Amino acid sequence: MDTKTKSHWETVYETKSPEQLSWTQEIPKTSLALLRSLGLKKNAKIIDIGGGDSKFADFLLDEGFENITVLDISAKALDKAKLRLGDKAQKISWVASDITEFKPATTFDIWHDRATFHFLTDSDQIAKYTETARNFVSGYLIIGTFSDDGPTKCSGLQIRQYNEETLAKELENGFDKMSCLTEDHITPFGTTQNFLFCSFKRQ
Numbered sequence: 669m670d671t672k673t674k675s676h677w678e679t680v681y682e683t684k685s686p687e688q689l690s691w692t693q694e695i696p697k698t699s700l701a702l703l704r705s706l707g708l709k710k711n712a713k714i715i716d717i718g719g720g721d722s723k724f725a726d727f728l729l730d731e732g733f734e735n736i737t738v739l740d741i742s743a744k745a746l747d748k749a750k751l752r753l754g755d756k757a758q759k760i761s762w763v764a765s766d767i768t769e770f771k772p773a774t775t776f777d778i779w780h781d782r783a784t785f786h787f788l789t790d791s792d793q794i795a796k797y798t799e800t801a802r803n804f805v806s807g808y809l810i811i812g813t814f815s816d817d818g819p820t821k822c823s824g825l826q827i828r829q830y831n832e833e834t835l836a837k838e839l840e841n842g843f844d845k846m847s848c849l850t851e852d853h854i855t856p857f858g859t860t861q862n863f864l865f866c867s868f869k870r871q
Contacts, residue, residue: 674766676825677742686721687856696724698851699782702810702867703728710734712777712807717767718784720745721752729756735847737761739770768796777807783863786813794838802842805870811835815850815864821861835866843868 703714710732716724719738726810728736736759743764750757763770767784779801785809788794799808813830814822821827830838832848839845848866 674741676742681742681744684739698865699724699780700727706808714778715776717781722747725760729759739763739765741766746764768793770800772804775804775806779805779809782812783812789826789828807870809868812863812865815862817862819861839868842871844871
């Protein structure tokens with residue numbers, strides 16, 4: 669594991685509250701809308717990549733989904749989410765892992781990633797990510813990254829911007845693009861970040 673990267677994210681979640689983190693969303697509207705559009709059964713296997721302390725899993729539970737996994741490189745982020753969810757946390761599988769080293773024990777119907785993929789800036793990292801997705805996604809992939817009009821850095825780290833074509837190209841070997849949209853995310857401190865969201869179907 670990249671211990672420097674892990675240390676960075678552990679420090680972020682140890683020292684900052686949700687309202688101090690740019691990616692915080694009270695309601696993950698776009699992710700939920702894309703998920704709902706797929707007409708999934710409640711026992712669909714869903715993984716949230718880089719889910720951390722996100723409330724996406726909370727909403728999935730509220731909507732009756734029964735098979736949820738949340739992965740994040742930061743164990744502290746997952747601990748915060750578990751604390752917030754209380755007893756409901758037992759209904760979720762929690763995985764502390766770098767996504768580029770993740771070895772799933774099962775396939776997933778849905779792979780959701782909001783704001784993890786764009787932190788992978790070299791071709792080796794991207795290749796590992798896409799290979800895992802190809803091998804372990806049996807249904808759909810929903811991914812949200814910074815767009816060409818979005819930030820170039822986040823949390824002090826360089827990121828990789830995407831547009832509809834460049835994101836689809838990274839995933840073309842294994843996934844067919846279904847739909848894409850851009851949206852402005854307003855951070856808790858009032859700045860704007862432009863995101864690209866795309867959904868893909870496993871070939």
